Amino acid sequence: MNTINSLRFFLMVILTAMWSCSDKDCSGAVTEPINEVRAAQAKLVDDKAVVTWIDPYIKNIKNVIVKDLQTDQQESVAKGVQQAKFSITNNDQSKSYQFELKVETASGQLSQGITVRIVNNWAQKIHPLIDYNSQETPQSGLFFKNKPASELDVFDVRKDESLAKVVTSVMQGIVNQEFAKTYLIWEDQHLDQLNDAGCNYQLITAPQTNNPGFTAFYNKYKDVFNKLIVWSPDDQWTWCIAQMMAAQEHAIPVTEDLKNYIINDLGGWNKEIVDIRGRWTNKNDAYNWAIDNLAVNCHKTLCFSAGLRGDYVSSPWKIYDYAAASKGFVFWLNETNESDKTLMERIFNKIDYPVGSSVLGFGMNTIGDDLNLAINTHNLGFVVSDYYANASFWCSYPNKSFQQRRGIAGEVQPGKVYVSISLSDGDNIQYAANILYRIFKEGKRRGEVPVAVTMPAVLQELNPNLLEFFYKNMTQNDELTAGPSGMQFIFGDKYALSGKYDEWLALNKKWLSTAGFHTAHLWSTDNQANFKQYMEGSGLDLVMDGSSRTNAEGANCKYVNGTVRIDQGEQCSKEGDVYRALLSTSPSERRPIFKNIYILVSDYGVEAGKVVMYERLIKELEKLDRDYPNTYEYMLPMDLAATIKKYIQEGGIY
Secondary structure, three states: OOHHHHHHHHHHHHHHHHOOOOOOOOOOOOOOOOOOOEEEEEEEEOOEEEEEEEOOOOOOEEEEEEEEOOOOOEEEEEOOOOEEEEEOOOOOOOOOOEEEEEEEEOOOOEOOOEEEEEOOOOEOOOOOOOOOEOOOOOOOOOOOOOEEEEEEEEEEOOOOOHHHHHHHHHHHHHHOOOEEEEEEEOOHHHHHHHHHOOOOOEEOOOOOOOOHHHHHHHHHHHHHOOEEEEOOOOOOHHHHHHHHHHHHHOEEEEOHHHHHHHHHHOOOOOOEEEEOOOOOOOHHHHHHHHHHHOHHHOOOOEEEEOOOOOOOOOOOOOOHHHHHHHOOEEEOOOOOOHHHHHHHHHHHHHHOOOOOEEEEEOOOOOOHHHHHHHHHHHOEEEEEOOOOOOHHHHOOOOOOOEOOOOOOOOOOOOOOEEEEEEEOOOOOHHHHHOHHHHHHHHOOOOOOOOEEEEEOOOHHHHOHHHHHHHHHOOOOOEEEEEOOOOOOEOOHHHHHOOOOHHHHHHHHHHHHHHHOOOEEEEOOOOOHHHHHHHHHHOOOOEEEEOOOOOOOOOOOEEEEOOEEEEEOOOEEOOOOHHHHHHHOOOOOOOOOEEEEEEEOHHHHOEEOOEEOHHHHHHHHHHHHHHHOOOOEEEOOHHHHHHHHHHHHHOOOOO
16 A cells, blocks of 8 residues: 555544544544533624633633634633624625634633634625516426416325325326316425415315325316226236326226225216226236327327336325326336337337427336436436426416526635535425425525525426425525436436437526526536537536546536536535535645535435424534634535636636
């Protein structure tokens, strides 16, 4: 092992040791001396710097001497008071405002002291928000739209059995094919979102049965349906065929139990009953029949990977209403299985999807994202949306375009690390509608640190109300960005094989622009030519690159045709990961260092059902700042992009 590798090994051992000790023994980088104050913080309150702390464990403490390092003013604070206030004489937000705290004992001895800085404004400079309403024409034409209804009926399915829930979802989509008349409450927040949107609705009273939501829906809308289609969960592919038949024929796709429940308990059924169990010899025969008989009437830009996944009993999907409303082709096939892949090829070739078409739902394979391997060469992008509820209602809102301010360059210097922080998975619409919605609404301390949130640009047509919720509730330290790879999730190298990559890039540029996004993430575009084409055609200010492609220049940032590229950075999923990720990037005395980190919101942002996203993050950044003051500065990605661009254009070393 050479000297450099030995040093790296030693550092890794030290880092591991730093994070393997108990809370009683360590607080991160070093064991806190028992003669120093604990949990020191400095905040701006009414234009005053308020410094607080907890007295040390020692018994002979007399005073804590707090010194303003900008003015050298100091105060001696008696034991137990634990607070000092200072006037801010020069509130330059681009600089750190620091304070030193030393403990004085009864015998007159002084501790070494610790330093804290004001952490209320992590950004180099806070820039004002602009009016998010854009005069640009929003993009349209790729997603199913219906019309708003004068009355909205709301049904609560929270107490229903899983199969009753998914069947009710299909019924909802059929009723909503022309007007958005119905809405389902799957979880508490679905009612909250209706109230947040200011919707007028009536909650339909559910009877006391095993499936109250299904029963209430059936009783209200049974006259809409012409037939029952009986399918079997034992042959999961019959669920996909039943969904498509039901959507096109105004039918209810029922199991044997639900059919008997309708006949025996809900007044009987005097219309047609079609039993598709045993109708085909196998799955291939069933899909080939659907391709020959149903595909011609399916949606021309939408299809759905929306079968019954193995966990449907505990966690049934919610996208089925949109599949039924749009009459999209529904499949549940594994691209790693040659027979399944051949069926997918037949489906896509039969409908002949244009560039910009989407597959909604999720992939059947264990690695669901790999569905891109089968769909991208057929002009289809992935819009992940398995647990996205009530899409057939929210799509009725008029399309809307948005705008954000452009990035503003900050002044940088050697010896510092300039960091942007991104929250994951917003390209998945169920994340935008569920966990990210909750984080934006419930997250304490949001706005104290610059953080970007990934969002689907397609919401400007698919759910404009949801995208407006995020814009309406932004702080100056929030930015909305696109997830991978922009308007849709694609594997760039795979999509390029379609011969239509340039058309997709042109469309992507338009959708990102009218969604108001200046930055985006990019995955699985390792080929240098495809990567360069994305950079030159995206119209973005910043691409946060999560691909495995190694930058030819060996640097983590690059500037191509007006667009900055930076590594997406480490994926942080638990408390301590952010600290470790930033600590692994050492400052340089020769140049500033630029970095992005990527926080996985489902793991990091919620604990025991409670949103802890920003509190947890700020706790880590405060600790990092205490341990390594004046080292790390935080910016929104668009400001980091402007800063890197300016630095490179001025001949900076990178």
